[in-house]
Amino acid sequence: MKETPFFFEGDSGSLFGLLHEPDPATPAREAFVFCHPFAEEKLWTHRTFVSMARRLAGRGHAVLRFDFRGNGDSDGTFADFSLTGALGDVARAADLVRARTGRDRVSLLGLRLGATIAALSADRLDGVDRLVLWAPVVDGNRFMQEQLRVNLATQLAVYKEVRQDRAALVAEMRGGATVNVDGYELGGALYDEIAGVKLAADARPFGGRCLVVQVDRQEAARPLPELQQLQGRYASGELVLVREEPFWKEIDAFYASAPRLFDATLAWLEAAA
Amino acid sequence: MTDRQPVTFANRRGERLVGIVHAPADRGSDTAVVLLSPGVKTRVAPHRLYNKLTEALVAQGYWVFRFDFYGLGDSEGEVDETYLADLYGSVALGRYIDDTRDALDWMERHYPIQRFVVGGLCGGAITGLMACSRDPRVAGLIALGLPITVEGRGVDKVAQMTDGQLARIRQGYLRKLFDPRSWARLLTLQTDVRLLTRAFRKPVQTPKAATAAAPAPGASPDAGAGPAAAPAPTSNLNPYFAPAFFAAADRGMRMLLIFSETDRLWWEFEEKFLRAHPGVLDRYASRVSVSVVAEANHIFTLAPWQREAERRLTAWLESEIGAAPIGGAVRPHAS
Numbered sequence: 001m002k003e004t005p006f007f008f009e010g011d012s013g014s015l016f017g018l019l020h021e022p023d024p025a026t027p028a029r030e031a032f033v034f035c036h037p038f039a040e041e042k043l044w045t046h047r048t049f050v051s052m053a054r055r056l057a058g059r060g061h062a063v064l065r066f067d068f069r070g071n072g073d074s075d076g077t078f079a080d081f082s083l084t085g086a087l088g089d090v091a092r093a094a095d096l097v098r099a100r101t102g103r104d105r106v107s108l109l110g111l112r113l114g115a116t117i118a119a120l121s122a123d124r125l126d127g128v129d130r131l132v133l134w135a136p137v138v139d140g141n142r143f144m145q146e147q148l149r150v151n152l153a154t155q156l157a158v159y160k161e162v163r164q165d166r167a168a169l170v171a172e173m174r175g176g177a178t179v180n181v182d183g184y185e186l187g188g189a190l191y192d193e194i195a196g197v198k199l200a201a202d203a204r205p206f207g208g209r210c211l212v213v214q215v216d217r218q219e220a221a222r223p224l225p226e227l228q229q230l231q232g233r234y235a236s237g238e239l240v241l242v243r244e245e246p247f248w249k250e251i252d253a254f255y256a257s258a259p260r261l262f263d264a265t266l267a268w269l270e271a272a273a
Numbered sequence: 274m275t276d277r278q279p280v281t282f283a284n285r286r287g288e289r290l291v292g293i294v295h296a297p298a299d300r301g302s303d304t305a306v307v308l309l310s311p312g313v314k315t316r317v318a319p320h321r322l323y324n325k326l327t328e329a330l331v332a333q334g335y336w337v338f339r340f341d342f343y344g345l346g347d348s349e350g351e352v353d354e355t356y357l358a359d360l361y362g363s364v365a366l367g368r369y370i371d372d373t374r375d376a377l378d379w380m381e382r383h384y385p386i387q388r389f390v391v392g393g394l395c396g397g398a399i400t401g402l403m404a405c406s407r408d409p410r411v412a413g414l415i416a417l418g419l420p421i422t423v424e425g426r427g428v429d430k431v432a433q434m435t436d437g438q439l440a441r442i443r444q445g446y447l448r449k450l451f452d453p454r455s456w457a458r459l460l461t462l463q464t465d466v467r468l469l470t471r472a473f474r475k476p477v478q479t480p481k482a483a484t485a486a487a488p489a490p491g492a493s494p495d496a497g498a499g500p501a502a503a504p505a506p507t508s509n510l511n512p513y514f515a516p517a518f519f520a521a522a523d524r525g526m527r528m529l530l531i532f533s534e535t536d537r538l539w540w541e542f543e544e545k546f547l548r549a550h551p552g553v554l555d556r557y558a559s560r561v562s563v564s565v566v567a568e569a570n571h572i573f574t575l576a577p578w579q580r581e582a583e584r585r586l587t588a589w590l591e592s593e594i595g596a597a598p599i600g601g602a603v604r605p606h607a608s
Contacts, residue, residue: 005279005291005347016279018291018347043314050347072317073293073324075274154575157535158568160448183320183574254313254357256344 001057008066008096011088013075017066019100020057029060029273030129031103033093035068035086035110035118038143039078039184041248042071044255045111048247051257052109055266062101066093068117078184083117083193090121094128105129109265112248113137116199122206130272131210131234132265135248138226140197147181154180200230210234211268214241215261240264275331282379284343284350284372291347292316292340292376294384295331303387304594305336305380306415309373309397312361315346318394319572322579329583333590335390338380342369362425364396365511373404381410388412390594392529395420395538395571402528403513406521413527413594415586418538418571421546422509429509435540510545522557527593529562531582533569562589 002021007014053063067074070081107130110118115136173188231237247255276296316339343350354360391401392415405411449455532539569578
């Protein structure tokens with residue numbers, strides 16, 4: 001197995017990527033592009049993504065992990081990040097992995113907002129083979145409210161009171177200022193762009209096979225209606241539940257890997273091959 | 274955007290570590306700042322703090338190297354810990370000393386580097402201190418939120434709380450005094466009574482100075498020497514911190530310690546180290562600078578806190594380290 005870090009050209013500056021390539025002796029399967037989660041969730045989940053990429057590479061898949069513009073080691077500041085821009089980044093990443101591996105078939109795997117970006121990309125790009133959505137953000141507005149709650153918690157910790165409520169924060173962003181979420185400066189355009197996402201509202205144009213994974217810490221969790229609805233929006237969608245901690249935020253456990261999530265995904269890939 | 278290059282290098286365990294080398298405009302500069310990963314947040318650090326700092330450091334004329342320790346980020350290797358607290362504890366006790374030294378050796382071989390400044394946030398700060406306290410190539414330490422205690426699931430956090438932490442908790446309880454929900458929590462046994470009792474009891478006692486501690490795992494054999502203060506038996510003090518601190522200060526290494534005002538790590542440094550070593554900052558006033566960013570939290574979440582930390586860092590580098598090119602010039606405080 002070979003792992004190569006590099007920069008490649010995006011639509012507005014360089015993007016950092018790391019290509020996992022299987023041993024040449026391993027029968028080649030389709031390549032993957034991974035789409036990472038939003039802001040600090042990206043950092044909490046980094047090692048889990050690395051481990052999954054290595055599992056896939058061990059089975060013959062080439063995997064490109066990369067940082068969206070304004071994230072990780074890619075060019076730009078977080079103010080440069082946008083959903084539209086991220087879709088362009090995925091397109092460049094898919095082109096690159098095809099060129100570097102010689103594989104025509106490229107699948108997308110995303111986690112949280114990265115899954116949402118992967119889903120939107122699959123609707124727009126030609127040649128996407130399969131789609132794996134781990135705990136996708138289906139309701140963008142609810143996700144943005146969760147981000148604002150982080151800011152409110154910071155206000156409480158610093159000032160012992162909430163000086164700007166949600167409405168004031170949104171007004172501030174739409175007025176051109178930014179709102180701090182865990183150290184990331186969130187602007188009005190990005191807020192509105194993500195808040196407008198309703199992933200399960202319409203039929204998804206992507207015609208390939210899609211795996212939607214509900215990650216739940218409860219053993220006997222029931223399928224979330226929004227994920228059932230999302231799965232039904234695909235011509236060939238499947239929903240599975242796996243028991244894992246919400247490893248995209250700070251929890252007691254160190255999640256170097258997510259064994260049940262990995263096994264469920266790999267089993268689906270084998271069955272859907 | 275800085276001139277930067279992704280690189281890999283092998284540590285002494287044979288694992289390939291991944292990093293980014295940033296070059297200054299004057300590639301003849303002989304000084305590198307090595308920013309060490311803070312815990313699991315990889316080489317970018319929380320909210321890309323290291324990327325932001327890197328821009329300023331490169332503009333000042335330094336090479337900057339950020340890399341992932343083994344088992345973390347993009348690097349090879351595995352760590353066995355399944356709980357973050359245990360992982361943080363292992364970092365504080367020196368897990369990545371060897372990786373740090375290997376990184377410096379590699380930089381020295383591949384770039385025109387003759388002098389280093391090391392450090393970073395939290396785990397990166399304590400790793401830099403422990404790895405480099407006796408390394409003559411290392412002229413300075415940058416320590417943002419330096420932990421002097423050891424975390425772990427086995428640590429009794431309530432028993433180890435500082436005056437500062439307890440005062441903050443007391444304020445919280447007092448604010449809730451007239452909130453019926455708080456009384457309901459108390460009466461239904463949902464309140465941590467032990468913490469509540471501790472918060473209103475006499476605060477922590479000053480730790481006693483004691484004998485020298487053993488070297489950290491992976492440290493050079495003489496790393497434990499020096500006028501050390503080892504922890505009292507029940508303390509959560511890191512036994513390797515004080516020996517490394519004194520070794521570094523005694524050999525003339527410059528140290529910049531930036532704490533955040535609302536961070537328990539500042540209260541711990543103040544109450545568990547400075548009180549146990551009266552006059553220590555006066556004794557090393559020419560070498561050790563300690564400053565506190567008002568209101569800030571551990572990871573410098575808000576932009577003004579980040580800017581303030583960066584301002585103090587760059588000013589300190591300018592006055593204490595300099596960035597003279599090879600064959601150039603006088604460096605302030607060469608030791």
